[in-house]
Amino acid sequence: MTRRQITVPVVDLLRAPGGPRDRQLLFGDTVRVIEEREGMSRLVADKDGYSGWVPADVLGPVTEATHWVSAAATHVYARPDMKSPDRMSLSFGSRIAVQSESDTFVETGQGFIPKVHVQPEGIVMTDPVSVAELFLGTPYLWGGNSRFGLDCSGLVQAALLACGCPCPGDSGDQEAALGTALPPGSAPRRGDLLFWKGHVAWVADPQTLLHANAWHMAVQFEPLEAAIERIAAQGDGPVTAHKRL
Structure with missing residues (x-):
């Protein structure tokens, strides 16, 4: 595998050439190229192991970030x-x-x-919720990972990586990998994560969630109990896990 680097501000990581966006990569992200085909490169991202396809011309030589x-x-x-x-x-x-x-x-x-x-490089932030708050108002984008658009798992990953904490790219993998599961009914506190099937949200305080969501089409605060009721009412089910980092 050849090590390369993203040279554009943001690029979609596609499931297949011409296929849907699964995630995104940012300027300076390093990757391992697995194969090239008709102007497209299949790669693995160093930051989280996510794989997919990008146009070959967005890749350049690695210049180590400072x-x-x-x-x-x-x-x-x-x-x-x-x-x-x-x-x-x-x-x-x-x-x-x-x-x-x-x-x-x-x-x-x-x-x-x-x-x-x-x-x-090497300087990290200490409060992932404060990092997530930087994205308030950012438009919702399925598979997005940038300030120009991101989804629920993109918001969680951006906040944790900035705090030096490894984090997968998808909410299902995040639910499996992150934190310690708390018993149902545990009191939420700032920095906890609530998971649903296909969704994840930060607890900003015991009464408030912070999440990128398709209801608001943006990163927004939302009353915690109201969000739980709304998500269940729209057919997406109950909370599947309450995790503490």
């Missing part, structure tokens, strides 16, 4: 000047290789990024 984007999103500018043309937008969690830095900008091979929007 920093990561810790703001919800940022711009890459042509010059170290916020009034200069912006060349691309990068989502939270994107990995970059800094060549030099000043008091206000870091320089990368793609351009200049505000220094306040990045953190050095």
Whole structure:
């Protein structure tokens, strides 16, 4: 397998060439290419082991990241000047290789990024719910993993990876892998996860959920009990697990 790197802000990871999006990869994500076919590459993502297909031309040589984007999103500018043309937008969690830095900008091979929007590799956040709150209002996107659109499991994964915690990409795998199951009726607390069949939500406080959901088509807070009743009423069943990290 050949190690490569994503060179565009975000790309769909497809189930098959021309098939549906399963997840997404971000700028700087490293991957292992398994095979190439008619301009498409089948790969495995280093961050979570997820596999799928992307256009071969979004892959480039690996430049080891020195920093990561810790703001919800940022711009890459042509010059170290916020009034200069912006060349691309990068989502939270994107990995970059800094060549030099000043008091206000870091320089990368793609351009200049505000220094306040990045953190050095190895610096992690400590509260995944606070990370998830950065995505408030982000539009819901099935299989999405970026500030430009994400789904329930994408929100959970982004928050946990930013805190240095390994996390699968899909809610079913997250339910199996994350945390400790609590008995039914346990009092929820901030940082817990509630799972349904095909859905997951953060507990923001004992009365409130934070989740990317198709009802609001966005990342939103929702009263916990009301959400449980709504999800059951719409035919998606009861809570299947209450997990504590």
